[in-house]
Amino acid sequence: VATLTAFEEEHLAGVLVLFQAEGWPSYTADPKRTLQALSSAGSVTLVALENDAVVGVAQVQSDGEIQAHLSIIAVAREHRRRGLGRTLLREALRRSGGLRVDAISTDDDFYIGLGARRFSGFRLSREELGLPDPGRGAVTGL
Numbered sequence: 001v002a003t004l005t006a007f008e009e010e011h012l013a014g015v016l017v018l019f020q021a022e023g024w025p026s027y028t029a030d031p032k033r034t035l036q037a038l039s040s041a042g043s044v045t046l047v048a049l050e051n052d053a054v055v056g057v058a059q060v061q062s063d064g065e066i067q068a069h070l071s072i073i074a075v076a077r078e079h080r081r082r083g084l085g086r087t088l089l090r091e092a093l094r095r096s097g098g099l100r101v102d103a104i105s106t107d108d109d110f111y112i113g114l115g116a117r118r119f120s121g122f123r124l125s126r127e128e129l130g131l132p133d134p135g136r137g138a139v140t141g142l
């Protein structure tokens with residue numbers, strides 16, 4: 001049975017394995033940046049542990065009262081469809097506050113399975129807004 005706990009630096013290597021498996025370059029290119037991102041103020045990052053191994057991770061950014069945004073959710077392949085994703089998301093929202101959580105989806109089945117309402121969404125890159133590359137191995141993928 002997995003236990004949920006707040007993300008700490010000691011979980012970074014295990015979390016990076018999950019991101020690597022998903023092929024998310026913006027989260028694997030620079031581990032220091034990933035550590036900063038997952039530890040940022042105003043966000044709640046949880047990991048699911050089984051026998052001390054990281055088998056899931058979720059990060060929710062929230063204003064603490066009304067709106068929250070799901071930044072990351074990933075569950076190790078062999079641990080999927082056991083409710084871990086749902087539990088991570090529910091607990092991250094509970095801890096962060098917020099009445100609702102918005103998510104940009106590359107896996108519609110998960111959100112539809114949870115009963116999510118569908119909205120149209122957009123994502124603008126720094127480049128599209130005329131901002132320079134922030135450096136440190138910036139990657140514009142997921």
Ligand SMILES: CC(C)(COP(=O)(O)OP(=O)(O)OC[C@H]1O[C@@H](n2cnc3c(N)ncnc32)[C@H](O)[C@@H]1OP(=O)(O)O)[C@@H](O)C(=O)NCCC(=O)NCCS
Pocket residue numbers: 022073074075076079080081082083084085086087104105106107109110111112113114
């Ligand atoms: C999305 C993800 C985190 C879901 O994790 P999970 O632990 O398997 O999710 P849960 O077991 O809590 O699933 C909750 C519900 O979502 C739906 N669901 C999840 N995966 C599904 C799938 N592959 N096909 C159909 N429905 C699915 C089901 O309704 C499920 O409930 P059920 O198992 O009782 O039918 C996991 O599949 C994952 O890590 N995917 C790769 C990373 C990713 O795509 N992240 C999201 C980016 S937007």
